[in-house]
Amino acid sequence: MADEVTLSIHRGTQESGSMVEYKVPRQPGMVILDAVHSVQAMHAPDLACRWNCKAGKCGSCSGEVNGKPRLMCMDRVDKYPAGETITVRPMKTFPIIKDLVTDVSWNYEVNKKIPPFKPKAGTDWKFSQEEANRIQEFRKCIECFLCQDVCHVLRDHSKKEKFGGPRFLVRAASLEMHPIDDDDRLEVVRKELGVGLCNITKCCTEVCPEHIHITDNAIIPLKERVVDRHYDPVLWLWRKVTGKG
Amino acid sequence: MNKYEQHEYDVMVVGAGGAGLRAAIEASAHGAKTALVCKSLLGKAHTVMAEGGVAAALASADARDSWQVHFRDTMRGGNFLNQWRMAQLHAQEAPDRVRELQEWGAVFDRTKDGGILQRNFGGHTYPRLAHVGDRTGLEMIRTLQDKGIHQGIDVFMECTIRSLLKDGDRVAGGFGYWRETGRFVLFNAKAVVLATGGIGRCWEISSNSWEYTADGHAMAMWAGADLVDMEFIQFHPTGMVWPPSVRGTLITEGVRGEGGVLKNKDGERFMFRNIPEMFRGDYAETEEEADRWVASVIANERPDARRPPELLKRDVVARAIRREVIAGRGSPHGGVFLDIASKRTPEEIVRKLPGMYHQFKELADVDITKDPMEVGPTCHYMMGGVRVNPETQESTVPGLFAAGEVSGGMHGANRLGGNSLSDLLVFGKRAGEFAAKHAKGMDSFPSINQGEVESFAREALGPFDPAEGENPYTIHEDLRTMMQRRVGIVRSEDDLRFALEELGRLRERAGRVKSGGNIQYNPGWHLALDLWNMIDISEAVTRAALTRTESRGGHTREDFPETDKEWGKRNLVIRKPGDEIIVAEEPLAPMPEDLQALVNKAD
Ligand SMILES: Cc1cc2nc3c(=O)[nH]c(=O)nc-3n(C[C@H](O)[C@H](O)[C@H](O)COP(=O)(O)OP(=O)(O)OC[C@H]3O[C@@H](n4cnc5c(N)ncnc54)[C@H](O)[C@@H]3O)c2cc1C
Ligand code: SF4
Ligand code: SF4
Ligand code: FES
Numbered sequence: 001m002a003d004e005v006t007l008s009i010h011r012g013t014q015e016s017g018s019m020v021e022y023k024v025p026r027q028p029g030m031v032i033l034d035a036v037h038s039v040q041a042m043h044a045p046d047l048a049c050r051w052n053c054k055a056g057k058c059g060s061c062s063g064e065v066n067g068k069p070r071l072m073c074m075d076r077v078d079k080y081p082a083g084e085t086i087t088v089r090p091m092k093t094f095p096i097i098k099d100l101v102t103d104v105s106w107n108y109e110v111n112k113k114i115p116p117f118k119p120k121a122g123t124d125w126k127f128s129q130e131e132a133n134r135i136q137e138f139r140k141c142i143e144c145f146l147c148q149d150v151c152h153v154l155r156d157h158s159k160k161e162k163f164g165g166p167r168f169l170v171r172a173a174s175l176e177m178h179p180i181d182d183d184d185r186l187e188v189v190r191k192e193l194g195v196g197l198c199n200i201t202k203c204c205t206e207v208c209p210e211h212i213h214i215t216d217n218a219i220i221p222l223k224e225r226v227v228d229r230h231y232d233p234v235l236w237l238w239r240k241v242t243g244k245g
Numbered sequence: 246m247n248k249y250e251q252h253e254y255d256v257m258v259v260g261a262g263g264a265g266l267r268a269a270i271e272a273s274a275h276g277a278k279t280a281l282v283c284k285s286l287l288g289k290a291h292t293v294m295a296e297g298g299v300a301a302a303l304a305s306a307d308a309r310d311s312w313q314v315h316f317r318d319t320m321r322g323g324n325f326l327n328q329w330r331m332a333q334l335h336a337q338e339a340p341d342r343v344r345e346l347q348e349w350g351a352v353f354d355r356t357k358d359g360g361i362l363q364r365n366f367g368g369h370t371y372p373r374l375a376h377v378g379d380r381t382g383l384e385m386i387r388t389l390q391d392k393g394i395h396q397g398i399d400v401f402m403e404c405t406i407r408s409l410l411k412d413g414d415r416v417a418g419g420f421g422y423w424r425e426t427g428r429f430v431l432f433n434a435k436a437v438v439l440a441t442g443g444i445g446r447c448w449e450i451s452s453n454s455w456e457y458t459a460d461g462h463a464m465a466m467w468a469g470a471d472l473v474d475m476e477f478i479q480f481h482p483t484g485m486v487w488p489p490s491v492r493g494t495l496i497t498e499g500v501r502g503e504g505g506v507l508k509n510k511d512g513e514r515f516m517f518r519n520i521p522e523m524f525r526g527d528y529a530e531t532e533e534e535a536d537r538w539v540a541s542v543i544a545n546e547r548p549d550a551r552r553p554p555e556l557l558k559r560d561v562v563a564r565a566i567r568r569e570v571i572a573g574r575g576s577p578h579g580g581v582f583l584d585i586a587s588k589r590t591p592e593e594i595v596r597k598l599p600g601m602y603h604q605f606k607e608l609a610d611v612d613i614t615k616d617p618m619e620v621g622p623t624c625h626y627m628m629g630g631v632r633v634n635p636e637t638q639e640s641t642v643p644g645l646f647a648a649g650e651v652s653g654g655m656h657g658a659n660r661l662g663g664n665s666l667s668d669l670l671v672f673g674k675r676a677g678e679f680a681a682k683h684a685k686g687m688d689s690f691p692s693i694n695q696g697e698v699e700s701f702a703r704e705a706l707g708p709f710d711p712a713e714g715e716n717p718y719t720i721h722e723d724l725r726t727m728m729q730r731r732v733g734i735v736r737s738e739d740d741l742r743f744a745l746e747e748l749g750r751l752r753e754r755a756g757r758v759k760s761g762g763n764i765q766y767n768p769g770w771h772l773a774l775d776l777w778n779m780i781d782i783s784e785a786v787t788r789a790a791l792t793r794t795e796s797r798g799g800h801t802r803e804d805f806p807e808t809d810k811e812w813g814k815r816n817l818v819i820r821k822p823g824d825e826i827i828v829a830e831e832p833l834a835p836m837p838e839d840l841q842a843l844v845n846k847a848d
């Protein structure tokens with residue numbers, strides 16, 4: 001029926017879960033998160049999902065809609081063909097806690113490894129908007145972890161001990177390129193965050209809801225800086241193919 | 246061995262928004278062993294959603310600004326009910342707190358000479374809001390979060406505190422549950438800082454998230470603390486009105502700060518008709534003058550014209566919009582039009598207001614660089630809250646502190662935009678500092694009363710008991726609809742009395758609520774428990790609103806439309822000493838003469 005939406009939602013835990021179908025009324029302008037909330041209110045009060053801002057600003061409501069990593073609060077229902085069931089699953093890269101909620105605590109651990117901002121001694125704190133622009137792009141990150149979800153190094157190869165993932169390379173870049181910062185994090189970027197494991201597939205950039213040029217503006221420049229000290233075969237190949245650098 | 250997981254801390258901070266993070270950073274910098282507890286993941290608190298900016302008289306965009314002007318603006322904004330000492334400390338300390346954020350890595354938009362850029366906002370005499378496009382809150386919370394994680398603070402994410410524990414008169418910690426497992430957890434603490442934010446989920450049309458269920462307000466009241474100014478709720482003039490999915494979602498005042506204008510369906514800029522007596526002479530009186538002001542702001546020059554009346558304070562603009570709609574001059578979906586497309590170039594709009602551009606494009610199919618937005622008032626901010634000592638942020642319960650939106654006094658009857666983010670920093674820091682000092686002054690931990698714990702645990706499990714019972718979502722919807730209609734922007738004695746009766750019925754229904762499912766990560770159960778906070782605090786608001794028989798700031802009475810000088814001398818204080826919520830009138834603290842002179846200046 002046109003005035004109904006059918007959803008197939010993951011219910012259960014990591015160990016035992018299954019897809020359950022629900023029907024809810026369609027509303028003008030409805031997003032997937034609205035539909036999930038309707039399911040809670042009408043059929044399954046205990047359906048677990050995360051959200052806060054409902055406006056794409058907090059990065060809480062990440063999930064996979066019809067297999068694609070999405071912010072559920074920014075994903076319009078009318079984008080999907082009417083009458084077809086929409087599947088909603090939790091992010092695959094992280095262990096499921098329940099229903100649509102995953103355990104993302106690993107990300108917070110990675111963040112701690114990155115040394116904090118360290119201002120230059122005696123700075124007058126003046127820098128231009130042009131200098132600010134470069135890192136403000138990175139600082140738009142809402143920590144939705146969709147890039148972490150989609151990155152094959154984490155998703156398919158489970159290299160969580162060796163690779164910090166695109167989100168934290170973005171964060172490292174935001175500090176490394178800060179005009180007033182005085183620290184050197186390249187060893188951390190190389191060893192702890194494992195920048196060499198990224199083979200520049202750009203899947204992370206494609207899913208970023210903040211449209212951060214993760215690969216081009218953060219990861220590749222970091223690779224360049226690291227390579228000045230150490231050899232990186234991927235970057236070597238990249239330069240050969242693109243003629244850049 | 247204890248039955249429940251238990252932790253001991255010098256200072257427990259409840260809430261990890263701007264206020265909580267800032268308090269925790271300060272407490273731990275003072276050597277206190279500090280816990281930071283929050284309902285959501287770290288970095289997702291409401292503060293992340295703040296858009297327009299943080300107010301501080303840095304005077305980097307206009308050298309005439311000073312703490313004195315900021316103080317005066319804040320007092321006028323709050324219709325003089327503000328706790329004057331808080332308003333003073335806030336105006337004096339905000340610049341240092343903002344510069345400190347920069348030193349911790351925050352990257353604000355820049356002026357031409359490389360300093361911190363500041364933008365205009367409603368009620369602020371000079372451009373005063375340090376900002377980052379329209380995502381200032383994100384910048385602030387991320388900066389504090391990244392500072393906090395290197396500071397040895399223990400963070401408890403997705404852990405909800407339900408009740409405060411007491412040892413005699415003083416606070417002894419908190420009782421809560423892990424959202425993931427549903428297991429109970431006890432915190433034994435020498436000092437507790439409440440930084441839980443607001444209460445906006447009690448209303449139907451709201452810019453607030455699921456977290457704003459009045460937890461901190463209710464816990465403080467239950468623990469015997471005074472609440473103050475509970476009748477004052479800010480309805481932000483510009484929420485989205487269409488489609489239904491985004492009804493209430495905020496449109497930053499920054500749109501008007503950047504030149505956006507409000508129009509009714511006849512294309513009239515109705516705010517020119519709506520300048521109140523107190524502000525007459527401060528605002529442009531013709532469109533030509535208002536346009537000149539915008540032009541000089543864009544050119545980064547000191548304006549010789551007065552500012553557009555769209556930048557009047559929020560309560561004034563919200564009421565004006567409501568009147569237009571009631572008079573039949575509204576937009577198709579019951580709002581008015583906010584137009585920036587005819588005032589700024591598409592490139593400028595996308596650069597200065599990227600979030601708004603994106604939000605309308607994706608969620609409402611409106612391109613704001615071409616077409617006007619439809620906007621209407623949305624419940625946004627709670628002025629009232631825990632009554633605190635202005636210097637230390639300690640409540641009337643020893644050892645219990647409060648900072649941020651959950652505290653009261655600073656904003657009086659109405660808050661100016663941008664004054665919340667600065668409030669969080671100034672008083673978050675103070676709360677952390679004095680909580681740490683309080684803890685240091687204690688030789689041993691307060692003791693936990695096991696009987697009290699057991700009764701909290703029983704209560705918390707209540708929603709699993711009934712075989713038959715009502716759905717928590719239905720009760721919540723009914724509460725929100727009722728509060729919107731009866732205790733909304735404009736109130737009357739009849740509506741408020743009706744609301745009290747309705748709240749009685751909702752309380753009975755909440756007593757028979759059934760959550761369904763099991764105890765693990767169960768939002769139905771969480772909401773069932775939150776109903777108690779929301780119903781009690783809705784009652785506090787309603788009783789205060791009924792008592793104040795005048796109109797002022799965020800409290801408008803249809804039956805008492807005038808502002809009354811006598812009421813301007815008193816705050817309302819709320820307490821719950823037994824089963825009843827009671828309201829008391831208390832005189833304002835007398836303001837020193839030099840500050841009084843500042844406030845009176847040019848009035
Ligand atoms: C859309 C929007 C835009 C805004 N824009 C601006 C702006 O431009 N400028 C400005 O000055 N102000 C703005 N505000 C207001 C401002 O953002 C808030 O008032 C402010 O962020 C509140 O901060 P806080 O630290 O008090 O609380 P919050 O940031 O809301 O944090 C509350 C914390 O308490 C936790 N918590 C709550 N209850 C419990 C519990 N029971 N147990 C454990 N933890 C709990 C939550 O998890 C959260 O971590 C805006 C508000 C909104 C909604
Ligand atoms: S570009 Fe690198 S970080 Fe991004 S998805 Fe590909 S491998 Fe992962
Ligand atoms: S970089 Fe983009 S995709 Fe990755 S966490 Fe941040 S906002 Fe999300
Ligand atoms: S709820 Fe905040 S990004 Fe979706």
